[in-house]
Amino acid sequence: MSKPVVAIVGRPNVGKSTLFNTLAGEKISIVKDTPGVTRDRIYANVSWLDWEFTMIDTGGIEPDSKDIILSQMREQAQIAIDTADVIVFITDVKQGVVDADSKVADMLRRSGKPVLLVVNKVDHFEKYMPDVYEFYNLGIGDPIPVSAASRLGLGDMLDEVIAHFPESMKEEEEDDRPRIAIVGKPNVGKSSIINKLLGESRVIVSDIAGTTRDAIDTEVTHDGKEYIFIDTAGLRRKNKIKEELERYSIIRTVTAVERADVVVMVIDATEGVTEQDAKIAGIAHERGKGMIIVVNKWDAIEKNDRTMREFEAQVRQILSYLSYAEILYISAKTGQRLNRLYDMIDMVIQNQTLRIATGVLNEIMTEAVAMQQPPSDKGKRLKLYYITQVSVKPPTFVVFVNDKELMHFSYTRYLENKIREAFGFKGTSLKFFIRERKEKEQ
Template identity: 75%
Template sequence: MSKPIVAIIGRPNVGKSTLFNALAGERISIVKDTPGITRDRIYADVTWLDTQFTLIDTGGIEPDTKNEMFAHMREQAEIAIDTADVIIFLVDVRQGLVDADSKVADMLRRSNKPIVLVVNKVDNFEKFMPDVYEFYNLGIGDPHPISASSKLGFGDMLDEVTKHFKNISNWDEEDERPRIAIIGKPNVGKSSIVNKLLGENRVIVSDIAGTTRDAIDTPIRRNKKEYILIDTAGLRRKSKIKEDIEHYSIVRTVAAVERADIAILVIDATEGVTEQDAKIAGIAHDRGKGIIIAVNKWDLIEKDSNTVNKFSANIKNVLSFIPYAEILFISAETGQRLNKLFDLIEVVIQNQNLRISTGVLNEIMAEATALQQPPSDKGKQLRLYYITQVAVKPPTFVIFVNDKKLMHFSYTRYIENKIREAFGFAGTSLKFFIRERKENS
């Protein structure tokens, strides 16, 4: 099930990043070796009461000149409108209602997306309430006063945000067809792959705000089975600012990956694997999706008997946090090996849904701990009591231990590798939760 997406938008300096960080809190577990996630974290998973959603910060860059600022604001608002299910429109009580706020409000109103108007920097509710009421003039509903820095007013705001989720169409809930997202940097050939697979040149670009969801989901039949292709290449932004294009492609990727079962990461063979590829791969890995790496434009590469091995080794080096990903060398131009894509997709789907009996898991764990002693600290030895699988898509395991602090990341990785040696799990990440269980006295 895909989580709703909530985007924060607003003028520069109204406190978007402060609000984002306050909501994201420390709950974000950043996998130590996922690159790019810490440095420019623009999305996070947030839980409010029993509801989960993905939060997107459209903070980005903030140009100085006034007219450039409007262009930039429009850019940010369009990103939010395209990808979000609910929009938090953030304004600043201390600066009051300004012209730029009204311009953005007009755009948002036309989007027909639910908008929650949030007035920030209200550190004293009694003192500032008359100024908060001024924002009724925007004509987009009740203003919700908060202070992002003091975390005041969050409950009412989040109640309002999550209230809109029940109206979001859950059409993809009942849809059993596997959803495949084609992701990657701009210009690596994502559209060409989609068009080649569908056997037609579709024009995906649309000028109507809010049509993205329908415009980019295409059913496709292969081997008597139906799939949904989610294409992130559509709806290009006409931005001149490089950071904006990059920011936009990351936001689009988060939105597509959120709704997919499997992500196909397209890499340009002529460029090799880059840091931006790693950032995009990190999004799919973080969300526990199946991953296939499609190296496109392979027909343009001069080859000898070692080319594939060298290229694969380089991918495994740069994308070392997804050693499980399947790699396929293709050409959208010539159609080379594109037919193999769906065979791989099927393998990954089976692995994502694989369940292993508790008995077998505990045998593997017993053998693993016998081969390599669990770590100890200050004379206290880690003991692993029991392992069981609790979910699929991705396969998720709980390990019961005597002391969570002793279960180092590297030892969890070691257990994971032992499970993979036995069952492969090609193309899918595995998730592990460590629980403490007191020793029997």
């Protein structure tokens, strides 16, 4: 089920990132030890009451001159309108209503999306209320006073945010058709891949109504099975600012990845893995999605008997944290090897939803411990008591140990490799949680 998306829009220095960081609970949203992933915090997971949602900071405005600020704010507002279920528009009580605020408010109002007007830096409600009322002039509803820095009014604000989520998102009937997001940089051939897949399935393509994002969902039937492809292609806007464009396509990719079970990442064989590919891959990996790397335009490469091995080594090295991902070499132009994609998707989904009996897991763990002694520190040795699988998509395991500090990352990795040797789990990441148990609790 897809999580609602909430986007934050606002001028520079109104406290967007303070609010973002406070709500994100200082959890940096991109994994620290993932190489090649920027520290740029574009999105974070937020939970409030019984909702979980993805919050996007459309940010990135450099205050240069009034005109640039306005044009970039419009750009941000457009990103928010295109990708979010609810838009939070942040203003600053101390600066009052500014011309740029009014212009962006007009744009948001016309979008028809739910917009919450949040007035920040109200660190004393009585004192600032007259100034807050001034924001009624923007004509986008009741201003909500908050102070992100002092954490005032945030609960009321979040209540308002979730009040605008469509109920249908909560009670979506279980749609168990696999969702596949085709992602990658512009011009790597995403559209041609989708068109080829559709062409060969001879289906009536129905664009599913009611998807708020403008990634187009397409239903495909192949060999009697139904799939939904989330296409992020054709989402390019004419834009002079390259950085903004890159951020824009990444934000749209995040929303597509969020809703997918399997992410098919398309890389251009003639270019190799780029920094933006690594960013997108990091997001999919962190979200625990199934992963298939598709190398397109393979027909355009001069080949000898080592070409594929060398290319794969390069991909594996740059995306080292995706060692489990499957790699498929294709040509969307000629359709070469494209039909193998469906088999790969089926296999990845099977692995993503694989459940392993606790007894079997514990046998593997006991054997792993016997083959390689757990680490010890200052005379205390790590003991592994018990392992069990707690969920799927991605398969998630809890390991009970005597001392969490002793369970080094490398030993968890070793255990993961042993489980993969036994069950494959190709194409899906595995998550491990380490819990402590005192000896006497045994």
